[in-house]
Amino acid sequence: MDNISSLSRDPNDSTPAFCHGEPVARCRGSRIVNLVGLQRRPGEYILENMNQVQATIAHHDFVLESRAIERTVGRVLPEPLTDHFVVVGGRRYPPKQVISLVTGLDRADFTTHHARRVLRRLGFVVGRRSDTDQARQVSASRGRGPHKGHEADLLRTHAGQWVAQRGLEVLVAADTPQEVLSWLERHDERADAMFLVPAEEWQAEGISPH
């Protein structure tokens, strides 16, 4: 990440930013080249396809690619959500965490709304916890259980992963229980329950097929 940080210090540097050895965002210097002439908002341009967006963030110009973002962000566990989130690789991340990761910028240098806007342009789903919680409460469900299947639906995308859950919300999902514990410690969070979301039915039944 340090080499990305160095990118943001020099707005005229057009070299690719790297994270874990892979290019994530390319800074294009202080002048934007509008490749297709479609300006959505000041400082944001759609390039040849929806996988790539050129954006100015904190006075630096970047070319951001959705697949590179997915690869980079997928290696990092989401930080605790406040209200806004973006879904990357099936996980919900704070938008500022994602933009900071891929650009190396300090989070204090840009707003959550700016981060959301850029990520939405790239095709990522953005939302607010408060909205999704309300939607959950009003939507009817036909499932079984105390939450009529909502809880199972929320956990389904984490099949095979260890999760820490508070209420119905998944605080963190990871491949190992150690990662989940480490995340809780690092973020000073406490879960209501921690468990392995079953990938196979026998893991929830308590019996193993021979």
Next chain:
Amino acid sequence: MRFAFKELPGTSEDFVRPVVPVVVEGLPRAPQLCLLDTGSLQNRFGLWVAQAAGIDLEFAPAQTLALGGFQTIARTVPVRLAVGDAAWEAPVSFCDPWPLSFHLLGQEGFFRWFRVTIRAARYTMDLVLEQK
């Protein structure tokens, strides 16, 4: 204390299981989901819990168990456990491998300490700590 059943996703159907969150000494941030298993004599937990909680198993003898169709090696030691504001100390067998989604609470390690009412039709469990 009242707890709701847990909904767990399945492929052909979802599961609704009577599980409660148990705090293991040394892991206060992550209560472990445990199935109320009247068919189990002892509490059975995954080995990683002991490792993460710093529970010493060095002098606990290894025992091979067949549980629910899989074989596992268990080492049993007394452990301080808590559910809500009720705490007790009971033997826990830490098992490796442990492929299940939850740990198991058994007769000696759990049910002798609590009066348990399961209302499966309403997906609730009520636990009351037994008086000594």
